[in-house]
Amino acid sequence: xxxxxxxxxxxxxxxxxxxxPFFRLIWQAHPGMAAGNALLRLASSxxxxxxxxxxxxxIDEVIRLIGAGGGDTSYLWLMVGLELGLAxxxxxNSRGITLLDSLLGDLVANRTSVDLIRHAAQLDLYQFExxxxxxxxxxxxxxxxxxxxxxxxxxxxxQDIITVAILGAGLVxxxxxxILILVIAVIPSFLxxxxxxxxxxxxxxSWTPERRELDYLRYIGASDQTAKEVKIFNLAGFIAERxxxxxxxxxxxxRDIAVKRAGWGILLSALGTFxxxxxxxxxxxxxIGGLITVGTLTFLxxxxxxxxxxxxxxxxxxxxxAEGALYLQDLFDFFKxxxxxxxxxxxxxxxxxxxxxxxxxxxxxxYPNSERWAIRNLSFHIAAGEKLALVGExxxxxxxxxxxxxxxxxxxEGRILIDGADIREYSLKELRDNIGIIFxxxxxxxxxxxxxxxxxxxxxxxxxxxxEQAARKSLADTVVGQLPERYEQVLGKRFANGxxxxxxxxxxxxxxxxxMRDAQLLILDEPTSALDARAEHEVFQRFAELIExxxxxxxxxxxxxxxMADRILFLENGQELEYGSHxxxxxxxxxxxxxxxxxxxxYLD
Numbered sequence: 139x140x141x142x143x144x145x146x147x148x149x150x151x152x153x154x155x156x157x158x159p160f161f162r163l164i165w166q167a168h169p170g171m172a173a174g175n176a177l178l179r180l181a182s183s184x185x186x187x188x189x190x191x192x193x194x195x196x197i198d199e200v201i202r203l204i205g206a207g208g209g210d211t212s213y214l215w216l217m218v219g220l221e222l223g224l225a226x227x228x229x230x231n232s233r234g235i236t237l238l239d240s241l242l243g244d245l246v247a248n249r250t251s252v253d254l255i256r257h258a259a260q261l262d263l264y265q266f267e268x269x270x271x272x273x274x275x276x277x278x279x280x281x282x283x284x285x286x287x288x289x290x291x292x293x294x295x296x297q298d299i300i301t302v303a304i305l306g307a308g309l310v311x312x313x314x315x316x317i318l319i320l321v322i323a324v325i326p327s328f329l330x331x332x333x334x335x336x337x338x339x340x341x342x343x344s345w346t347p348e349r350r351e352l353d354y355l356r357y358i359g360a361s362d363q364t365a366k367e368v369k370i371f372n373l374a375g376f377i378a379e380r381x382x383x384x385x386x387x388x389x390x391x392x393r394d395i396a397v398k399r400a401g402w403g404i405l406l407s408a409l410g411t412f413x414x415x416x417x418x419x420x421x422x423x424x425x426i427g428g429l430i431t432v433g434t435l436t437f438l439x440x441x442x443x444x445x446x447x448x449x450x451x452x453x454x455x456x457x458x459x460a461e462g463a464l465y466l467q468d469l470f471d472f473f474k475x476x477x478x479x480x481x482x483x484x485x486x487x488x489x490x491x492x493x494x495x496x497x498x499x500x501x502x503x504x505y506p507n508s509e510r511w512a513i514r515n516l517s518f519h520i521a522a523g524e525k526l527a528l529v530g531e532x533x534x535x536x537x538x539x540x541x542x543x544x545x546x547x548x549x550x551e552g553r554i555l556i557d558g559a560d561i562r563e564y565s566l567k568e569l570r571d572n573i574g575i576i577f578x579x580x581x582x583x584x585x586x587x588x589x590x591x592x593x594x595x596x597x598x599x600x601x602x603x604x605x606e607q608a609a610r611k612s613l614a615d616t617v618v619g620q621l622p623e624r625y626e627q628v629l630g631k632r633f634a635n636g637x638x639x640x641x642x643x644x645x646x647x648x649x650x651x652x653x654m655r656d657a658q659l660l661i662l663d664e665p666t667s668a669l670d671a672r673a674e675h676e677v678f679q680r681f682a683e684l685i686e687x688x689x690x691x692x693x694x695x696x697x698x699x700x701x702m703a704d705r706i707l708f709l710e711n712g713q714e715l716e717y718g719s720h721x722x723x724x725x726x727x728x729x730x731x732x733x734x735x736x737x738x739x740x741y742l743d
Contacts, residue, residue, distance in 0.1 A: 153460045153461075153463040153464040153466075153467065154459070154460060154463055155463075156463040156464070156466045156467050156470060157292060157459075157463055159470060160288070160289075160292075160463070160466055161292075163246060163249070163250065164242060164246055164289060166249070167242060167245040167246045167249050168241075168242060168245050171238050171241060171242050171245075172242065174234075174238055175235060175238040175239065175242065175293065176293070178231050178234050178235050178238070179235060179293055179294075179296065179297040180297070180300070181231055182228070182231050182232070182235065182297055182301075183297045183298070183300035183301040183304070184300075184301070184304060185224060185227070185228050185231070186301050186304075186305065186444055187301070187304045187305055187441075188224055189221065189224055189225075189228075190305075190436075190437050190440045190441055190444070191437060192217050192220050192221045192224065193221065193433075193436060193437070193440065194431075194433035194434060194436055194437035195217045195433065196214065196217045196218060196221065196433075197432055197433040197436055198431050198432065198433030198434075199213055199214045199217065200214065201431075201432055201433070235293075239289065239290045239293070242289065243287075243289055243290070246289065250469065253473070254278060254279065254469075254472070254473075257472070257473055257475075258275065260477050261475060261476075261477050262477045262478055262479050262546075262547075263541065263546045263547065264505065264506055264547060265475070265477075267505075268506065268507075269347070271475070272350070273347060273350070274468065274471060274472055274475070275472060276349075276350055277465070277468035277469075277472075278468050278469045278471070278472035278473075287462070288459065288462035288463070288466070291455055291458060291459050291462065292459055294455070295452060295455050295456070295459060298448045298451060298452050298455075299452060301444075301448060302445055302448050302449060302452065305441045305444060305445050305448075306445060309438065309441055309442065309445065316417050316420075316421075316438075316442055319413050319416060319417045348384060348387075348388065349388075351384060352381060352384055352385060352388075355377055355380060355381040355384070356381065358377060359374065359377040359378065359381065413446075417442050418439055418442070421435055421438050421439055421442070422435065478548070479545060479546075479547075479548055479566070480566065481564075481565045481566040481567070482562065482563060485563065485564060485565040485566075485568075486559055486563040486564050486565070487564075487565065487568065488556075488564050488565060488568035488569055488571075488572050489556070489557050489658075491522075491658070492522045492556065492557055492572075492658050492659070492689065493522055493557055494521075494522065494556075494557045494558055495519055495520050495521040495522045495524065495556075495557070495689065496519070496520040496543065496554070496555070496556055496659065496689065497518075497519045497520075497554065497555040497556075497558075498516050498517055498518050498519075498539075498552070498554055499517055499552050499553050499554070499555065500515050500516070500517055500551065500552035500553075501513060501515075501516045501517070501542065501549045501551070501552035501553070501554060502514050502515055502516070502549065502550050502551035502552055503538060503542060503547060503549055503550050503551075503712075504550045511712055512535050512538045512712050513535045513538055513539060513542070513549075513712045513713075514711075514712045514713045515552075515713065516539070516552075516712075516713070516714060517552075517714075518707055518714065518717060520659075520689055520691070521689070522689060523687050523688060523689060524689055524690075524704045524705065525682060525689070525690045525691075525692060525702070525703040525704045525705075526689075526690070526691050526692070526703055526704065526705055526706070526707060527691075527692045527693070527694070527699075527700035527701075527702075527703035527705070527706045527707070528540075528691060528692070528693045528706075528707050528709060529693075529694075529695075529697070529700055529706055529707070529708045529709070529730065530708060530709035530710055530715075531710070534709040534710055534711065534712065535709050535711075535712035535713075536663070536693050536709060537577070537578075537663055537693070538712070539709070540575065540661050540663055540691060540693070542554060543573070543659070543661070543691070544569075544570060544573050544575055544661075545561055545562075545566060545569055545570070548562070556569075571655065571657070572657050572658045572659065573657055573658075573659045573660075573661065574594065574651075574652045574653075574654075574655050574657035574659070574660045574661065575652075575660075575661040575663065576648055576649060576651060576652045576661070576662055576663065577663045577664075578663050578664040578693075580648040580651075582629070582630060582639075582644055582648075583629070583630075584628070584629065584630035584632040584633060584636065585628065585629065586625065586626055586627060586628055586629070587617075587618050587621060587624070587625050587626070587627050587628075587629055587647065588602070588605050588625035588626065590629055590647050590648075590651075591605050591608055591609055591614065591625075591647060591650040591651060591654065592605050592654060593651055593654075594608065594650065594651025594652060594653070594654030594655055595651075595654035595655040598654060602625070604654065605625065605650075605654070606625075607653070608650040608651070608653035608654045609650050611650070611653040611680075612646050612647075612649035612650040612652070612653055613646050613677075613680075614646040614647050614649065614650040616646070617639065617643045617646050617647060621637060622637070629644075629647070649662075649677065649681075652681075657688070658688055658689060659688070659689045659690065659691070660681075660685055660688060660689075660690045660691075661690070661691040661692075661693075662678070662681065662690070662691070662692050662693065662694075663693045664693050664694055664695070678692060678694070678699050678702060679702065682702055690703075697730075697733065697734040700720070701720040701734075703720070704719065705717065705718060705719055706718065706719065706720060706723055706730065708723070708729065708730050710729075715728075715729060715730075716728050716729065716730050
């Protein structure tokens with residue numbers, strides 16, 4: 139049995155259940171604007187009937203005056219004046235609605251974007267590494283913009299339904315058959331629109347991964363981050379051709395639906411037109427027979443025409459609203475995703491000063507949907523104030539170990555202790571406030587130099603003495619001193635007047651982040667890998683001096699640097715291969731000693 143299509147008619151009605159929380163979002167964005175918008179639209183819904191009725195009175199009064207050969211025209215000019223007043227009021231009302239729609243739409247989009255950023259920050263790191271989750275997040279991100287359209291559509295729908303109800307009362311009083319003809323005129327078109335909206339939604343949803351690939355190709359094809367590789371490897375043709383093939387495939391799939399939609403739309407629209415003129419002939423015949431006045435003729439014909447257009451719009455808009463509401467489900471589904479790594483309800487306060495240290499007890503970790511163990515049966519201890527170096531080939535599990543220590547991941551087996559208590563018992567925020575990490579793939583934020591440093595402890599963004607002190611410790615002050623606007627200088631070339639830094643200069647800025655917080659454990663995960671051996675050694679030497687009395691984890695491929703650590707943990711395939719001080723590992727004459735002598739020989743040669 140095929141799965142239920144979410145854009146089938148039943149699915150469309152079900153999608154409307156997303157509208158109440160959407161309207162709560164609108165109300166929360168600005169209650170005053172939301173209430174004002176509703177009142178203006180309520181007033182607008184009565185205007186069409188009033189205009190048609192006044193028009194009927196004007197025509198009947200003109201015909202009466204002509205038949206009477208003149209007379210008192212005060213009623214006629216009163217009606218004309220009222221029609222003018224309604225026209226002016228209608229214009230002002232419409233402009234007010236457009237203004238409030240625009241302002242409210244911007245507020246809703248801004249609020250939704252902020253909520254999405256905050257919610258994404260609460261989710262677990264492993265979730266971001268899952269393609270299915272990333273598709274959900276991408277669909278949710280697309281719903282943060284363009285919500286103005288859906289909001290206007292729903293409010294216009296309510297307004298038009300009220301107007302149709304008012305106009306319909308007049309038609310029913312005259313002839314119920316007109317309502318039946320009206321229904322026959324609009325139902326086929328509505329079903330056709332629903333069918334093609336369903337196909338459009340299905341295509342769009344199924345192409346979420348491909349659209350992400352198109353966005354990625356568009357980015358790498360024209361970006362300052364990829365320009366060097368694109369030029370040196372002559373990748374422009376390859377990227378452009380791949381983009382062209384993928385985008386053309388999507389275009390052809392979308393074109394087929396659009397062509398069929400246009401063809402059926404013409405046919406069903408013609409059916410509605412014939413129905414309207416059938417009703418028009420009926421009304422004219424009633425006027426010729428003297429059963430209604432000419433004014434009533436224009437009132438009924440106008441009412442029927444207006445109702446047909448509005449009902450057609452309501453039916454067609456229903457499909458678009460249902461489609462928008464269904465897309466809205468992507469946003470609400472994303473907000474329902476909850477992190478697995480959270481602080482316990484009765485979290486233990488983090489020690490003001492760690493005394494016993496950090497302990498791994500038979501810790502193993504395996505990434506979700508993976509059979510391979512990234513870390514296996516690791517047990518070791520980092521005493522308070524001790525410097526531990528992690529050594530091993532790429533993929534040995536060094537960075538994974540660091541992420542477990544910062545509780546970015548949870549151990550699959552075993553546990554991690556801080557002063558004898560399980561790391562999961564501590565407040566997550568307090569834990570991370572007491573651990574400072576600079577990763578190898580640190581981000582070069584296209585922001586001011588001071589902001590780039592303050593990212594290490596964003597709560598101190600306005601505290602320039604702390605920022606300047608962190609810069610001095612990492613030697614980033616020598617970089618900032620050369621910038622035209624010093625700490626106010628925007629870094630990177632993405633924005634106007636930005637200044638690009640060299641790799642070494644960026645690393646000093648990134649290292650300053652580690653000194654921003656008064657953390658009890660500092661971790662350097664190969665952030666100096668682009669420096670030469672001497673420069674890296676000097677950075678680590680300075681680092682060791684500046685964090686005297688604190689615990690630290692150092693990761694480096696250079697054995698001349700890690701030898702300054704108190705102890706060294708050599709990892710291989712996520713398991714402990716060797717563990718001890720530099721001298722102890724050399725004396726053991728194992729793999730560490732072999733690689734150390736091999737690397738030292740390379741420098742001598």
